[in-house]
Amino acid sequence: xxxxxxxxxxxxxxxxxxxxxxxxxxxxxxxxxxxxxxxxxxxxxxxxxxxxxxxxxxxxxxxxxxxxxxxxxxxxxxxxxxxxxxxxxxxxxxxxxxxxxxxxxxxxxxxxxxxxxxxxxxxxxxxxxxxxxxxxxxxxxxxxxxxxxxxxxxxxxxxxxxxxxxxxxxxxxxxxxxxxxxxxxxxxxxxxxxxxxxxxxxxxxxxxxxxxxxxxxxxxxxxxxxxxxxxxxxxxxxxxxxxxxxxxxxxxxxxxxxxxxxxxxxxxxxxxxxxxxxxxxxxxxxxxxxxxxxxxxxxxxxxxxxxxxxxxxxxxxxxxxxxxxxxxxxxxxxxxxxxxxxxxxxxxxxxxxxxxxxxxxxxxxxxxxxxxxxxxxxxxxxxxxxxxxxx
Amino acid sequence: xxxxxxxxxxxxxxxxxxxxxxxxxxxxxxxxxxxxxxxxxxxxxxxxxxxxxxxxxxxxxxxxxxxxxxxxxxxxxxxxxxxxxxxxxxxxxxxxxxxxxxxxxxxxxxxxxxxxxxxxxxxxxxxxxxxxxxxxxxxxxxxxxxxxxxxxxxxxxxxxxxxxxxxxxxxxxxxxxxxxxxxxxxxxxxxxxxxxxxxxxxxxxxxxxxxxxxxxxxxxxxxxxxxxxxxxxxxxxxxxxxxxxxxxxxxxxxxxxxxxxxxxxxxxxxxxxxxxxxxxxxxxxxxxxxxxxxxxxxxxxxxxxxxxxxxxxxxxxxxxxxxxxxxxxxxxxxxxxxxxxxxx
Numbered sequence: 169x170x171x172x173x174x175x176x177x178x179x180x181x182x183x184x185x186x187x188x189x190x191x192x193x194x195x196x197x198x199x200x201x202x203x204x205x206x207x208x209x210x211x212x213x214x215x216x217x218x219x220x221x222x223x224x225x226x227x228x229x230x231x232x233x234x235x236x237x238x239x240x241x242x243x244x245x246x247x248x249x250x251x252x253x254x255x256x257x258x259x260x261x262x263x264x265x266x267x268x269x270x271x272x273x274x275x276x277x278x279x280x281x282x283x284x285x286x287x288x289x290x291x292x293x294x295x296x297x298x299x300x301x302x303x304x305x306x307x308x309x310x311x312x313x314x315x316x317x318x319x320x321x322x323x324x325x326x327x328x329x330x331x332x333x334x335x336x337x338x339x340x341x342x343x344x345x346x347x348x349x350x351x352x353x354x355x356x357x358x359x360x361x362x363x364x365x366x367x368x369x370x371x372x373x374x375x376x377x378x379x380x381x382x383x384x385x386x387x388x389x390x391x392x393x394x395x396x397x398x399x400x401x402x403x404x405x406x407x408x409x410x411x412x413x414x415x416x417x418x419x420x421x422x423x424x425x426x427x428x429x430x431x432x433x434x435x436x437x438x439x440x441x442x443x444x445x446x447x448x449x450x451x452x453x454x455x456x457x458x459x460x461x462x463x464x465x466x467x468x469x470x471x472x473x474x475x476x477x478x479x480x481x482x483x484x485x486x487x488x489x490x491x492x493x494x495x496x497x498x499x500x501x502x503x504x505x506x507x508x509x510x511x512x513x514x515x516x517x518x519x520x521x522x523x524x525x526x527x528x529x530x531x532x533x534x535x536x537x538x539x540x541x542x543x544x545x546x547x548x549x550x551x552x553x554x555x556x557x558x559x
Numbered sequence: 560x561x562x563x564x565x566x567x568x569x570x571x572x573x574x575x576x577x578x579x580x581x582x583x584x585x586x587x588x589x590x591x592x593x594x595x596x597x598x599x600x601x602x603x604x605x606x607x608x609x610x611x612x613x614x615x616x617x618x619x620x621x622x623x624x625x626x627x628x629x630x631x632x633x634x635x636x637x638x639x640x641x642x643x644x645x646x647x648x649x650x651x652x653x654x655x656x657x658x659x660x661x662x663x664x665x666x667x668x669x670x671x672x673x674x675x676x677x678x679x680x681x682x683x684x685x686x687x688x689x690x691x692x693x694x695x696x697x698x699x700x701x702x703x704x705x706x707x708x709x710x711x712x713x714x715x716x717x718x719x720x721x722x723x724x725x726x727x728x729x730x731x732x733x734x735x736x737x738x739x740x741x742x743x744x745x746x747x748x749x750x751x752x753x754x755x756x757x758x759x760x761x762x763x764x765x766x767x768x769x770x771x772x773x774x775x776x777x778x779x780x781x782x783x784x785x786x787x788x789x790x791x792x793x794x795x796x797x798x799x800x801x802x803x804x805x806x807x808x809x810x811x812x813x814x815x816x817x818x819x820x821x822x823x824x825x826x827x828x829x830x831x832x833x834x835x836x837x838x839x840x841x842x843x844x845x846x847x848x849x850x851x852x853x854x855x856x857x858x859x860x861x862x863x864x865x866x867x868x869x870x871x872x873x874x875x876x877x878x879x880x881x882x883x884x885x886x887x888x889x890x891x892x893x894x895x896x897x898x899x900x901x902x903x
Contacts, residue, residue: 197703201728220704223729226739249706249724251881257732257818258739274876275846280818281739303876304846310821327846334821381823381834382843383815409842409849409865454841457834 192216200224200232207231211267213239221250228260234267237289237321244272252278252308253292256285264290271295275305276325284314294324298347300407302326306348310334311384317343326405327412328353329370332360334384340365349406350375350415351397356382359389366396371404372412372419373397373439376426379411380449380458388428388467397421398437401483414452416441417484423465425449430469436502441482441489443475443502446526451506451541464510466524470555474532475502491545492537501535501550503528508542520557528555589674589689589698594627594653600671600695602655607632609773610757611764613750614786614794615803617811618888620721621711622656622672623665628746629653630773638776640784641829643743652677652743658721661712672707673725674698677735677743684741686731702728722885733882737816744811749784749828786828789894801898802828804891808880824855837866838902845869848877861899870895 197220199209205228213235222242224230232254234240244253253272256262261284268291269276276292279285292306306322306329309315315338322329322345329348332338338360344367345351351367353375354360367373374397378387397420406413415422418441423429425448436443449456449463456463479498482489492500505526513524520526528536536555540547586592589599596605604610608627616624630636631649639645646652654675660668676687689698690705704727713719726733735741751764765783768774777783787795789804806828812819813826822843825835834840837855842848842865850868857863869879870892878884 194703194705197727197729201702220724220727221730223727223733225729225732247875248722248885249875249882250730251876255729255733257729272876273874274848274881280821300847300851302847304844304848308844310844327844331844333844379843381840383820383823407845407847407849408851409853410845411841411843455839457840 190219193218193220193222197222203227203230205229208233211235211240211242215241215243217243217246218253219244219246219248221247221252221255223250223255223257224259224262225256226258227262229262230259231263231265232267233263233265236266237268237291240267241270242267243270245270247271247273250274252276252303255279257281260284262286263288266290268293272303274303275308276303278305278308278310279312280310282309282312285309285312286316286318287320288316288318289320291321292323292325292329293321294326296324298324298326298402298405300326300405302405304328304410305331306345307331308333309338313337315339317341319343321345322351323347325349326407327410328375331355332357334382335360339363344368345370345373347402349402349404349412351400353377353412354387354390355379356384357387357390358384360387360391362390362392363394366398368396368399369402370400371402371406371417372415372422373400373436374420375412375415375422375424376429377411377422378425378427378449378462380456380461380463385460386462387426390426390429392421392429392431393433395434396437397434397439400439401441404484404486411452411454414486416445416482416486416488418442418482418489419445421445423447423468424452425463426465426468427462428467429465430471432470432472434473436473437476438478440477440480441484441492441500442504443477444470444473445488445504447506447541448508448510450508462510464508464513465526466510466513466520467526469527470503471527471530475535476533477502491539491548495548496537501537501552502531502533503536505536505538505551505555506541507538507547525557526555527557585685585687585700587700589676589691589700592651592653592676594629594651594676599697600669600691602671608653609768609771610755611746611751612753612755613745613807614753615750615789615800615807617744617807617883618891619656619883620723620886621662621713621719621888622658622723625655625657626745627653635773635775636768638748638774638778640748643745643747646679646743646746648679648682650679652746656723658709658711662714663712663716669695670709670711671695671698672709672723673701675731677741684735684743686728686735686741688725688728688731690725701725704728704730719886724882724885726882730882733818734811734880736811736818737814745807747786749786750807752783752785753788790890797894797898797901801894804894808891812880837864846876848879850877856899856902858902859900861896864899867892867896867899 208231211234251274253269256279294302304327310333320343325348328350329345330352333355351370420436420439634647657671691698705725769777787799787803805826809826861867
């Protein structure tokens with residue numbers, strides 16, 4: 169009998185790992201459901217296939233910890249149900265740590281209504297050549313407070329690799345985003361610091377957006393500093409309809425209708441269409457019906473960044489690239505402003521009122537163009553030193 | 560052969576090793592609740608269970624549903640014009656999902672998949688799912704979800720196959736959610752305002768409830784709202800039926816208090832803001848769910864509308880609702896298509 173048990177043990181030992189994928193789903197989903205305050209759920213080393221979302225709901229101080237970013241891999245390649253790989257909702261102090269979520273059919277990791285959400289050493293990835301069939305968002309905290317994204321990686325998202333939306337008190341640091349449409353995006357969020365990240369080979373490196381029709385109306389107090397934002401010239405592969413489908417290929421930093429945003433000490437290198445692009449929502453051509461929405465950027469400060477680009481035409485074929493190429497040939501200015509100011513924030517001479525100005529000073533190789541989008545690019549002009557604020 | 564048996568045993572051990580963690584509060588078997596008398600699969604209600612039906616129900620992969628409510632003895636629910644009724648402490652809602660072998664003979668040769676029990680305790684609703692065994696003799700509580708292959712013959716006599724997904728406990732709250740609290744979706748007065756066959760004969764459900772002391776303060780009939788029946792043109796015009804359909808199928812999430820509030824798309828029956836309803840509204844975070852379309856509803860052109868696309872596609876990252884279906888609801892889709900196409 170003992171021998172039989174021993175043989176059974178030998179026989180079952182190995183196959184369970186590869187054959188019981190459904191049981192992995194069930195086991196970990198059960199652990200997620202039954203977790204008690206303070207629990208740490210350890211994910212083993214290996215590649216595990218899941219067919220449905222793993223969800224964590226209504227928990228406090230729970231940590232989900234793998235054996236390492238490249239050691240614990242949750243693959244959703246054959247996912248049949250659920251709109252995301254991992255979903256965390258309605259929680260307090262949740263930590264996701266040291267694993268990879270691969271090839272989710274929708275978003276990779278969505279966290280909603282969590283107070284205190286940490287992503288550390290987490291990778292979200294769509295394998296293969298990036299394309300519109302990839303999921304929208306990699307790391308996706310929305311309507312959260314206290315967001316920490318630290319030493320993460322996001323690859324291949326057809327919208328944004330690291331996307332923080334409608335949230336408050338945010339840190340995104342020491343992370344890497346590449347081959348996404350948007351590398352890192354901060355949208356309608358308050359009090360965010362984005363620093364020491366690398367955004368490379370996305371369509372657009374780092375985006376700060378304020379959009380209409382949302383619950384959290386207005387973002388602000390956003391700082392983007394000490395990041396390395398380079399070679400973001402990837403073709404825009406976002407499905408039409410999404411706001412990021414209007415991000416020009418070759419964009420380093422894009423500020424869309426955002427307020428109180430400070431961009432400094434970044435290396436913004438070889439982003440061939442627009443090192444930094446500052447535009448109002450009206451320039452996207454989309455209609456605005458939200459009466460509480462302010463579509464214009466204001467109180468923006470861009471200083472002490474290093475700008476470089478290779479001589480050459482802008483990349484892509486969107487209207488911006490065509491306009492810039494026609495006007496400037498192969499020497500495109502680094503910073504591009506659509507020229508539209510909030511009429512409520514300027515005085516009778518067209519100058520910004522106190523505290524609302526767009527300031528662009530002390531950048532290495534600073535060059536600026538104002539597009540005059542309002543008048544169909546009629547007065548497009550270089551304005552390298554006219555973004556100094558008096559107050 | 561032995562190898563496969565071993566794997567099976569290993570899997571059972573693997574599963575058994577964690578089920579012991581759960582605290583035993585609720586019955587493990589449906590039969591222990593004593594909701595039904597006689598043979599369990601007949602779903603013959605014990606006398607304190609009252610059947611109910613909704614005018615326009617949520618689509619769940621063509622599953623048929625039997626619904627019962629049990630109020631604690633001597634307790635009643637107060638009339639309220641809008642929203643899900645505020646049921647008293649101790650109320651149980653018992654909903655069973657099944658497929659008739661042939662939809663042209665409904666109720667015959669049922670394949671019962673799961674029974675969901677919603678109970679209200681300490682001012683909170685709890686959701687429990689019981690999955691029926693192959694023999695159809697009982698159902699066992701399942702928290703982590705499951706899936707079943709189901710086959711049936713549809714109204715046209717065509718054999719259909721469904722991979723029916725039993726949601727995990729967290730996913731219940733994906734839909735049954737108002738301000739992060741678990742809530743029933745269906746039983747509002749406007750949804751209950753219709754006739755049902757009781758053992759005592761056909762009667763309006765609200766009148767029946769009122770007569771039997773279940774519902775207090777029922778006003779005069781004319782002032783009670785009534786949800787249109789989505790597939791009965793006599794019950795309401797195209798707009799009323801489409802809005803009723805969207806309300807029950809989408810608005811549990813797509814409302815200001817629901818999990819899809821982040822999208823700014825609100826599909827409750829009372830919504831009047833046409834942008835919030837999706838007309839010419841660009842998506843917020845649809846990702847590839849936009850299907851390359853620019854706005855949620857393109858008036859006059861269903862095919863150019865994201866709403867239509869997401870009801871039409873079966874891709875799990877794109878389809879809507881996110882949970883509860885793996886098939887598109889062709890008849891519901893036809894209604895919404897007509898509604899959008901006729902919109903000016």
